[in-house]
Amino acid sequence: MKFPTLTSLAALLALAVASAQPRDQAVAALIDDLVTANHILASEGILDGYGHVSVRDPANPKHYFLSRSLAPGLVTAADIIEYDLDSNPAAGDDRTGYRERFIHGEIYKARPDVMAVVHDHSPAVIPFSVSSVPLRAVSHMAAFIGEGIPVFEIRDVDGMTDMLVSNPKRGRALATVLAKFPAALMRGHGAAVVGESVKVAVGRAIYLDLNARVQEQAMLLGGTVKYFEPEEARKTAPQDGFERAWDVWKRKAAK
Numbered sequence: 001m002k003f004p005t006l007t008s009l010a011a012l013l014a015l016a017v018a019s020a021q022p023r024d025q026a027v028a029a030l031i032d033d034l035v036t037a038n039h040i041l042a043s044e045g046i047l048d049g050y051g052h053v054s055v056r057d058p059a060n061p062k063h064y065f066l067s068r069s070l071a072p073g074l075v076t077a078a079d080i081i082e083y084d085l086d087s088n089p090a091a092g093d094d095r096t097g098y099r100e101r102f103i104h105g106e107i108y109k110a111r112p113d114v115m116a117v118v119h120d121h122s123p124a125v126i127p128f129s130v131s132s133v134p135l136r137a138v139s140h141m142a143a144f145i146g147e148g149i150p151v152f153e154i155r156d157v158d159g160m161t162d163m164l165v166s167n168p169k170r171g172r173a174l175a176t177v178l179a180k181f182p183a184a185l186m187r188g189h190g191a192a193v194v195g196e197s198v199k200v201a202v203g204r205a206i207y208l209d210l211n212a213r214v215q216e217q218a219m220l221l222g223g224t225v226k227y228f229e230p231e232e233a234r235k236t237a238p239q240d241g242f243e244r245a246w247d248v249w250k251r252k253a254a255k
């Protein structure tokens with residue numbers, strides 16, 4: 001017989017605590033964090049009137065939560081819609097959804113590890129989506145991009161379009177380009193950023209934007225730019241899941 005390790009006992013305990021929490025309380029906490037994520041991303045200038053953030057339901061991983069079509073800074077718990085992974089809303093919910101919700105549904109389908117998705121139009125990352133210069137890790141807070149960031153070219157999927165990932169086919173193609181990476185740039189449009197929690201997805205979206213600005217500044221200096229080596233990135237990337245930053249971003253967003 002195998003004896004349980006301390007780690008597996010801790011995992012069992014966490015599971016017991018989680019299952020002791022009533023379902024409606026768990027959903028309310030999840031939606032509360034999602035509303036906060038909307039406000040943080042607006043307050044940090046990552047989302048403006050457009051873009052969106054979603055969370056997968058851990059108790060029902062074939063569903064996710066996303067606001068109705070609304071500017072992220074204005075989102076409240078009452079605006080959140082529950083979607084299945086085909087991005088159809090729960091029965092009876094006829095409120096207008098974001099046209100690009102397929103970004104979320106198709107990524108959740110392709111990436112069981114992903115629990116939250118941010119889609120933004122960060123002006124700092126767009127240059128790297130249209131230039132031959134790749135976005136690479138230069139800031140230690142963005143070491144998660146140490147293995148590079150793919151660029152999604154919507155022309156490869158549907159030729160001349162309105163640039164919107166507004167159907168399942170385009171969403172699937174984006175998820176394929178994203179593959180195992182923490183983010184994908186979308187040419188001439190923005191980015192899709194993922195994480196194992198809503199805090200990680202939000203933190204990554206913020207530091208992806210910061211890294212893009214820092215890299216551009218470094219390149220403008222005109223010398224040779226030193227990027228993170230993959231090994232440095234691997235050693236740097238595991239941080240605290242942005243827990244400490246989340247609290248201060250949340251307070252700032254609430255002001």
Ligand code: MN
Pocket residue numbers: 051100119120121189190
């Ligand atoms: Mn968009």
